[in-house]
Amino acid sequence: MSRNVLMVSDVVHAYRADEVLQGVSITVAPGEVHCLLGPSGSGKSTLLRLIAGLETLRHGSIEIDDDVVSSASIHVPPERRAIGFVFQDFALFPHLNVRRNVLFGMPSGSARQRRETADALLRNVGMRDFATAMPHTLSGGQQQRVALVRALARRPSVMLLDEPFSGLDGRLREEVREPTLEVLRAAKVATLMVTHDPHEAMAVADRISILRAGRILQSGTPTELYEQPRSREAAQIFGRVNSWAGTVQVGIVRTPWGAVEVPGLDDDAAVEILVRPEAIQVEAAPSGAGTESLATVDAVVPEGALSRLVLRFDDGSIFEALDFAHAGWRSEQAVVVSVPREAVTVVPAV
Amino acid sequence: MVVVLVSGIIAIPILAVASRVGADTGGLWRHLASTVLSEYLRNTLWLVLGVGVSTVVLGVATAWAVTLCRFPGRSFFRWALLLPLAMPTYLSAYAYTDLLQFSGPVQSSLRSLFDWSRGDYYFPEIRSLYGAVIVLSLALSPYVYLAARAAFVEQSVCVLEVSRTLGHGPWSSFFRVALPLARPSVAVGLSLVLMETLAEFGAVDYFAVDTFATGIYRTFTMPDDHALTAAAQLAACLLLLVAVLVAAEAWSRRAARFHHTTIRHRELPSWRLSGLRGWLTSLICVVPILLGFGVPAAVFVVESWRAGDPRLDSLWHLGLRSLVLGIMAGVLALALALAVAFGRRLRPTPLSRSLARVAGIGYAIPGVVIAIGVLIPLVWLDRSLSGWSEVLFGSGLILSGSLVAVLYGYQVRFLALALGVIRTGLARIGPSIDGAARTLGRPALGMLTSVHLPMLRGSAAAAAALVFVEVIKELPATLILRPFDFDTLAVRVYQLASDERLSEASTGALAVILVGLVPVVALSHVLDRARPMGPIVSGPIEPAESEEQSEERPDGSSER
Numbered sequence: 001m002s003r004n005v006l007m008v009s010d011v012v013h014a015y016r017a018d019e020v021l022q023g024v025s026i027t028v029a030p031g032e033v034h035c036l037l038g039p040s041g042s043g044k045s046t047l048l049r050l051i052a053g054l055e056t057l058r059h060g061s062i063e064i065d066d067d068v069v070s071s072a073s074i075h076v077p078p079e080r081r082a083i084g085f086v087f088q089d090f091a092l093f094p095h096l097n098v099r100r101n102v103l104f105g106m107p108s109g110s111a112r113q114r115r116e117t118a119d120a121l122l123r124n125v126g127m128r129d130f131a132t133a134m135p136h137t138l139s140g141g142q143q144q145r146v147a148l149v150r151a152l153a154r155r156p157s158v159m160l161l162d163e164p165f166s167g168l169d170g171r172l173r174e175e176v177r178e179p180t181l182e183v184l185r186a187a188k189v190a191t192l193m194v195t196h197d198p199h200e201a202m203a204v205a206d207r208i209s210i211l212r213a214g215r216i217l218q219s220g221t222p223t224e225l226y227e228q229p230r231s232r233e234a235a236q237i238f239g240r241v242n243s244w245a246g247t248v249q250v251g252i253v254r255t256p257w258g259a260v261e262v263p264g265l266d267d268d269a270a271v272e273i274l275v276r277p278e279a280i281q282v283e284a285a286p287s288g289a290g291t292e293s294l295a296t297v298d299a300v301v302p303e304g305a306l307s308r309l310v311l312r313f314d315d316g317s318i319f320e321a322l323d324f325a326h327a328g329w330r331s332e333q334a335v336v337v338s339v340p341r342e343a344v345t346v347v348p349a350v
Numbered sequence: 351m352v353v354v355l356v357s358g359i360i361a362i363p364i365l366a367v368a369s370r371v372g373a374d375t376g377g378l379w380r381h382l383a384s385t386v387l388s389e390y391l392r393n394t395l396w397l398v399l400g401v402g403v404s405t406v407v408l409g410v411a412t413a414w415a416v417t418l419c420r421f422p423g424r425s426f427f428r429w430a431l432l433l434p435l436a437m438p439t440y441l442s443a444y445a446y447t448d449l450l451q452f453s454g455p456v457q458s459s460l461r462s463l464f465d466w467s468r469g470d471y472y473f474p475e476i477r478s479l480y481g482a483v484i485v486l487s488l489a490l491s492p493y494v495y496l497a498a499r500a501a502f503v504e505q506s507v508c509v510l511e512v513s514r515t516l517g518h519g520p521w522s523s524f525f526r527v528a529l530p531l532a533r534p535s536v537a538v539g540l541s542l543v544l545m546e547t548l549a550e551f552g553a554v555d556y557f558a559v560d561t562f563a564t565g566i567y568r569t570f571t572m573p574d575d576h577a578l579t580a581a582a583q584l585a586a587c588l589l590l591l592v593a594v595l596v597a598a599e600a601w602s603r604r605a606a607r608f609h610h611t612t613i614r615h616r617e618l619p620s621w622r623l624s625g626l627r628g629w630l631t632s633l634i635c636v637v638p639i640l641l642g643f644g645v646p647a648a649v650f651v652v653e654s655w656r657a658g659d660p661r662l663d664s665l666w667h668l669g670l671r672s673l674v675l676g677i678m679a680g681v682l683a684l685a686l687a688l689a690v691a692f693g694r695r696l697r698p699t700p701l702s703r704s705l706a707r708v709a710g711i712g713y714a715i716p717g718v719v720i721a722i723g724v725l726i727p728l729v730w731l732d733r734s735l736s737g738w739s740e741v742l743f744g745s746g747l748i749l750s751g752s753l754v755a756v757l758y759g760y761q762v763r764f765l766a767l768a769l770g771v772i773r774t775g776l777a778r779i780g781p782s783i784d785g786a787a788r789t790l791g792r793p794a795l796g797m798l799t800s801v802h803l804p805m806l807r808g809s810a811a812a813a814a815a816l817v818f819v820e821v822i823k824e825l826p827a828t829l830i831l832r833p834f835d836f837d838t839l840a841v842r843v844y845q846l847a848s849d850e851r852l853s854e855a856s857t858g859a860l861a862v863i864l865v866g867l868v869p870v871v872a873l874s875h876v877l878d879r880a881r882p883m884g885p886i887v888s889g890p891i892e893p894a895e896s897e898e899q900s901e902e903r904p905d906g907s908s909e910r
Binding site for chain 1: 780782783784785786787788789790791792793794796800801804805807
């Protein structure tokens with residue numbers, strides 16, 4: 001697990017005017033699913049095409065299985081790289097049936113052996129009965145599975161998935177996701193998957209790299225990214241976040257709900273305090289309580305099992321909290337707000 | 351590399367014609383300039399003007415009626431309006447001359463009916479500039495019809511409905527919304543019509559209307575040492591007109607590129623035209639079909655029934671020869687088109703793109719011009735090789751006046767057709783298919799043969815067939831480039847008709863018409879599926895919200 005089969009180092013590349021990679025580095029280990037998360041135009045598909053060898057690299061390097069396959073001077077053609085690629089539209093060859101699609105990229109061997117391998121792979125994903133079906137007769141989910149098996153049949157070290165689930169409808173997407181990743185993990189391939197859907201990345205990835213405007217904003221496990229975002233931008237990708245701009249005064253920052261300790265930061269440093277809504281603890285204010293950390297419920301927005309509370313502090317600042325709906329908060333209610341220190345993220349102000 | 355080679359081969363004849371502009375013609379050019387040049391120019395321009403105006407009126411009106419109105423026979427007219435495409439203009443000209451000349455059935459019956467004799471009555475002369483305008487307009491209006499129809503079909507119904515809710519009636523909506531929106535497409539159709547008009551040879555030659563095209567041929571056949579050079583200079587003049595046309599077309603495309611602001615397509619509204627109005631519309635649609643196809647076809651059917659070609663075995667022989675020639679040209683064009691299109695696909699650089707455009711320019715160039723342009727380099731090559739070839743083949747002329755020259759001319763003229771079909775087919779194969787094939791272990795060339803070629807089977811057949819049909823119908827380039835005494839079906843028909851032996855020509859003419867019907871029938875099948883469609887490959891991909899596609903086109907426009 002320790003060795004990385006895919007190493008992308010300091011890749012700089014301009015694809016079109018709006019698709020520019022500015023020094024991107026990424027590693028993926030065998031059996032790991034690494035999600036590249038970014039909006040369209042962030043350069044994530046370009047990176048996949050570079051790794052696959054479908055584009056020629058100009059700066060930086062890409063290594064697969066410890067061999068440099070792309071650099072300013074080396075370009076191993078795509079057909080000689082140990083990669084599999086599943087495209088957004090699956091790109092099944094319409095003139096070949098399912099089995100022939102799978103056989104297309106398979107290493108040479110006896111015809112019977114190849115056929116048995118292909119059928120075994122198809123059986124793995126429940127598509128054995130469709131071996132002679134033509135691609136256009138399959139549903140989206142079935143096409144996706146065939147595309148996956150076809151790419152796996154080459155026994156690649158690295159699997160590249162370009163928005164593999166975005167062609168599928170909502171519920172089907174979730175049904176297909178788990179089995180797909182199970183197959184990939186079982187095959188011990190290093191998987192790099194591109195997506196623009198943060199929830200999808202959260203659900204499937206061992207590690208996530210956030211790509212924004214050609215740069216990696218932050219890399220880490222889903223929990224790390226959610227709980228310890230390195231900037232407000234990174235934090236907002238995975239859900240709502242409250243932010244408070246302040247300056248450090250003798251190791252603390254004053255916030256509407258109280259002082260936040262920030263040991264080690266210089267005085268007068270401008271910082272941003274980030275808090276997820278569910279981390280804000282709300283209690284009914286006992287009558288006659290002090291003014292410290294007292295707020296008023298401005299609005300209660302029902303969101304099914306949970307309710308979103310819009311809290312207004314005395315200084316006019318607004319924060320959002322999340323609590324169970326059955327807690328029964330009402331507008332105009334006075335509340336006491338507290339935030340555990342470990343739920344607070346302090347980032348430098350932009 | 352291949353792209354460079356093919357586009358070079360295609361460009362040579364055009365450059366050859368241009369290169370002769372300043373060359374010495376021993377006074378022949380001055381003679382032509384002072385005598386016939388102004389007439390060529392006048393006739394050509396009148397022809398262009400007349401045909402242009404009438405094809406637009408005819409094409410747009412019928413397209414609008416068939417697309418958006420409901421009237422008796424609509425679904426028949428939708429494809430039947432294409433029928434005139436199967437009728438080569440020269441055949442139409444022969445038929446109408448036969449029908450309307452002094453000794454023809456129309457005038458004869460009038461005379462016997464009213465006891466007139468020559469000079470007692472006025473009858474319009476079909477063999478005139480006006481006759482040529484009418485025959486050409488009938489034959490070429492399907493181009494405008496096709497373009498306008500595609501535009502009307504593609505227009506969002508919403509804009510028409512908005513226009514109605516803003517207080518404009520159907521007529522006003524047509525002129526203020528539908529027509530302006532369709533203008534770019536109509537302009538493309540019109541430019542095709544005008545290119546064909548400039549290239550027109552058979553009909554105007556038969557009608558003795560001297561245009562550049564017939565003038566070039568006549569000059570070429572003059573017994574003068576400088577005939578080829580003088581013909582090339584006339585050809586250069588015609589080339590200039592073509593260039594103006596191509597530039598105007600490109601400009602109108604750029605100037606009027608409308609984007610549909612809504613992509614909602616619904617069942618097109620159909621305004622029911624009832625009673626007299628309905629039948630009147632039917633009549634308007636019937637006229638171009640009847641005059642552009644029905645009447646001339648009937649003339650040939652009747653003539654070949656009554657007399658026909660007495661030398662059927664030699665006709666059979668010529669038919670076979672045309673068939674082989676057409677197949678050779680079609681397969682060759684297919685091979686070249688595949689080479690160019692694949693070359694472009696593998697290396698989509700700006701250079702390969704513009705070179706591929708050069709390879710496709712021939713269709714705008716009249717056949718006579720191409721023939722002259724092909725002869726110039728081949729004659730030169732022959733002269734340089736004559737020492738060798740006389741030793742090897744016992745003849746000094748191995749290239750010019752051989753099948754090589756004919757096939758070369760066909761490639762220059764018709765490669766664009768094959769290229770267009772192949773490129774459209776290739777464009778439907780998404781780039782991810784390339785990526786999939788490459789990452790599944792195929793090198794570039796292997797990918798093209800194992801994936802793209804099988805997927806292009808249909809397009810390839812269509813491309814070769816299209817060129818085949820055009821070659822069967824082609825006249826001027828064949829006339830100039832063919833080996834001595836080498837007749838084809840079209841040449842035989844032309845020669846018999848020129849000798850006023852129309853009933854003998856009728857059998858061959860029918861054969862040419864039948865071949866010409868093939869693409870028309872195919873086209874009419876395509877037409878009915880012309881509403882905007884999702885990806886060909888498979889349906890379920892569609893809800894992808896096409897994220898990658900919007901990356902391709904940041905403005906989110908739907909350019910067609």
